[in-house]
Amino acid sequence: MMPTLRIPVLASVAAALVLLCAAALAAAQEQNPLAAPKSHIQVGFPAELYSWVIPPDNPQSPAKVALGRKLFFDDSLSADGTVSCDQCHSPTKGFTDQLPTSMGIHKAFGQRNAPTVLNALFNTLQFWDGRAPTLERQTEGPILNPVEMGNKNLEDVVAKVKSIAEYQQPFQQVFDGLITLVNIEKAIAAYERTQIAFDTPFDHFMAGDQNAISAQAKHGWDLFNGQGRCMTCHGWNPTQPLFTDNRFHNIGVSAHKSDFVPLARKALALIQQGGGGMQQLDQLAIQTDMSGLGRFLVTKQPHDIGAFRTMGLRNLLVTEPYFHDGSQQTLWDVIDHYNKGGVQNPYLDGGLLPLGLSESDEDDLVAFLATLTSPEYADAAKEELDHQQTRAKTDRPQRDTAAAFGKTGLGPGFKGPFGDIGPAQNQENPALLGGD
Numbered sequence: 514m515m516p517t518l519r520i521p522v523l524a525s526v527a528a529a530l531v532l533l534c535a536a537a538l539a540a541a542q543e544q545n546p547l548a549a550p551k552s553h554i555q556v557g558f559p560a561e562l563y564s565w566v567i568p569p570d571n572p573q574s575p576a577k578v579a580l581g582r583k584l585f586f587d588d589s590l591s592a593d594g595t596v597s598c599d600q601c602h603s604p605t606k607g608f609t610d611q612l613p614t615s616m617g618i619h620k621a622f623g624q625r626n627a628p629t630v631l632n633a634l635f636n637t638l639q640f641w642d643g644r645a646p647t648l649e650r651q652t653e654g655p656i657l658n659p660v661e662m663g664n665k666n667l668e669d670v671v672a673k674v675k676s677i678a679e680y681q682q683p684f685q686q687v688f689d690g691l692i693t694l695v696n697i698e699k700a701i702a703a704y705e706r707t708q709i710a711f712d713t714p715f716d717h718f719m720a721g722d723q724n725a726i727s728a729q730a731k732h733g734w735d736l737f738n739g740q741g742r743c744m745t746c747h748g749w750n751p752t753q754p755l756f757t758d759n760r761f762h763n764i765g766v767s768a769h770k771s772d773f774v775p776l777a778r779k780a781l782a783l784i785q786q787g788g789g790g791m792q793q794l795d796q797l798a799i800q801t802d803m804s805g806l807g808r809f810l811v812t813k814q815p816h817d818i819g820a821f822r823t824m825g826l827r828n829l830l831v832t833e834p835y836f837h838d839g840s841q842q843t844l845w846d847v848i849d850h851y852n853k854g855g856v857q858n859p860y861l862d863g864g865l866l867p868l869g870l871s872e873s874d875e876d877d878l879v880a881f882l883a884t885l886t887s888p889e890y891a892d893a894a895k896e897e898l899d900h901q902q903t904r905a906k907t908d909r910p911q912r913d914t915a916a917a918f919g920k921t922g923l924g925p926g927f928k929g930p931f932g933d934i935g936p937a938q939n940q941e942n943p944a945l946l947g948g949d
């Protein structure tokens with residue numbers, strides 16, 4: 514008799530402890546100085562752009578931001594009370610989880626890498642494929658996704674927030690007591706809009722301090738704008754200093770593992786059945802092999818097959834690993850990918866060409882990217898840079914020097930692919946997709 518009685522008791526004590534620990538951790542994260550709203554007094558802060566991106570129907574206020582901060586760190590927003598937004602967007606990890614792909618409820622893994630929330634207010638669309646139009650609407654994705662926060666519907670979440678005593682007063686103060694989905698979303702988005710990150714050595718350099726970055730990093734900046742061709746997609750200017758064109762390009766990341774045409778057909782059939790609403794797209798992107806189709810899931814345009822949003826490049830040394838599937842461990846691996854001209858596939862962006870960067874050029878580009886770290890992450894970034902540098906000395910899975918110097922693909926008379934060719938791609942005319 515004893516064991517049958519005691520095991521459930523022990524199990525529920527253990528379960529309660531797990532919940533308590535999770536709650537205590539989330540609370541500690543919430544109070545972490547890195548979670549605090551950021552000052553606008555930062556060199557390089559784009560004040561004009563900021564004024565454009567704050568939506569008129571959701572103005573910032575300190576009380577709203579405090580409420581959103583509480584919601585962001587609250588495990589109650591998940592189905593079983595164990596997962597908050599910060600599990601995958603932790604302030605101490607540059608508002609990411611530093612995992613290749615994210616782990617959500619019941620320790621299930623999705624297909625995509627968690628991008629940072631830092632500076633996400635400046636994105637014109639949210640998610641790697643831009644399927645959410647605003648930060649407000651973005652929150653519905655993880656809340657409902659079965660492997661992220663796992664709720665059955667949005668009403669359950671609203672009911673749960675309503676049932677928590679601590680939320681009564683702040684919702685009274687900010688939203689006249691209306692605890693609704695729209696107001697929960699507005700508060701979380703308002704908190705996210707306080708997470709701005711500039712004031713980097715590079716910003717000081719552009720503001721005129723010639724000594725803010727090293728000679729090596731200056732050479733890297735030249736390569737970024739010249740031989741490396743990076744600025745064609747990751748452009749910088751004083752009004753748009755985010756290093757992104759906010760557009761979608763196939764640079765070949767998912768061509769490593771996908772044969773796009775059959776996958777696209779499968780996705781089109783499912784979308785036709787399921788209606789293609791945001792929740793269905795979210796599940797295809799997070800939970801299936803169709804994830805690698807990227808922007809195509811949203812637009813159904815063949816030219817968007819395998820295309821993902823150009824990510825900003827700030828604070829890369831606290832948001833590793835890289836790319837939409839977290840497939841690259843170091844910045845050297847990322848640059849090796851570009852140096853060989855990406856991964857060949859029929860939808861590869863025309864801007865990707867072998868770059869002919871030498872080893873020291875690659876080191877200089879990394880030195881430049883390292884200058885894009887905001888001061889609060891300087892120590893963590895330095896440690897990560899050392900770690901990546903050590904790793905890059907021996908472990909360079911993407912390096913293909915012959916392809917980078919055009920010896921495999923672009924020599925006279927050579928018509929075939931260059932660089933990493935990935936699996937054989939079905940060369941069927943993409944215009945016929947979905948036409949049967």
Ligand code: HEC
Pocket residue numbers: 585590596597598599600601602615616617618623625626627628629630633636638639640641642648651652655656660661662701705798799
């Ligand atoms: C289980 C991990 C997980 C949880 C929990 C989670 N996210 Fe995310 N988040 C991700 C992943 C993965 C992506 C990228 C998905 C994609 O693009 O398809 C993402 C994307 C985002 C983006 C878009 C950023 C960009 O640059 O496109 C924002 C903003 C964001 N999450 C905020 C939140 C908020 C707010 C919550 C809580 C309501 C939350 N996340 C909960 C993993 C998570």
Ligand code: HEC
Pocket residue numbers: 737741742743744745746747761762763764766767820821822823824825826829832834835836837838847848851862864865878
């Ligand atoms: C044709 C446009 C294009 C060019 C040129 C380009 N990028 Fe990218 N970059 C992208 C896109 C799109 C992604 C996201 C791709 C993905 O994950 O599938 C990306 C992702 C990245 C990432 C990873 C960001 C993250 O958070 O995971 C880094 C780092 C990066 N690029 C650096 C560079 C550098 C350095 C160069 C020049 C050598 C360069 N890029 C050239 C479009 C481009």
